Amino acid sequence: MRTVGFWLVCIFALLLSAVSLYDLYMTLTVNRDYLTEFPPEFMEMIEAFPEWRRLLWTTSVFLGVIGAVLLTLRKIMAERVFWATAVTMAAGFVGHDLPFGNGIEAYGTGGIIFSIILIGIQILFALYARWAARHGLIGQTRSSNSGTGNAD
Numbered sequence: 530m531r532t533v534g535f536w537l538v539c540i541f542a543l544l545l546s547a548v549s550l551y552d553l554y555m556t557l558t559v560n561r562d563y564l565t566e567f568p569p570e571f572m573e574m575i576e577a578f579p580e581w582r583r584l585l586w587t588t589s590v591f592l593g594v595i596g597a598v599l600l601t602l603r604k605i606m607a608e609r610v611f612w613a614t615a616v617t618m619a620a621g622f623v624g625h626d627l628p629f630g631n632g633i634e635a636y637g638t639g640g641i642i643f644s645i646i647l648i649g650i651q652i653l654f655a656l657y658a659r660w661a662a663r664h665g666l667i668g669q670t671r672s673s674n675s676g677t678g679n680a681d
């Protein structure tokens with residue numbers, strides 16, 4: 530059952546990463562069809578992002594992708610990458626968007642809650658990767674019987 534749960538978490542992480550990449554691309558390339566659902570205040574905030582904020586957003590998205598891939602490949606580094614993703618997301622959201630980017634009005638209550646949930650999901654991925662490492666689901670070599678003389 531642990532293995533099934535592990536793969537479900539991996540699939541969810543990969544799907545969330547794919548959606549995040551798509552959103553980043555469509556937003557930064559200013560795809561008007563995609564952006565029609567966003568409030569004008571939110572679009573104004575994104576268009577006014579300083580370059581470092583765009584870079585931070587892009588970094589957090591790619592860190593999420595890397596974390597999901599590392600988890601799927603059963604690499605112990607996934608935990609650290611998920612923590613880095615959560616930190617970069619929170620730094621952009623709390624460090625720029627809310628206080629300086631007119632974020633409270635631009636995000637609205639729903640957007641703020643959604644952003645907090647997304648950051649929380651990355652924290653849960655990091656905690657799950659730690660749990661998976663402690664329970665032998667990630668971070669081990671392919672053959673746990675190497676050197677024992679037992680053949681599978």
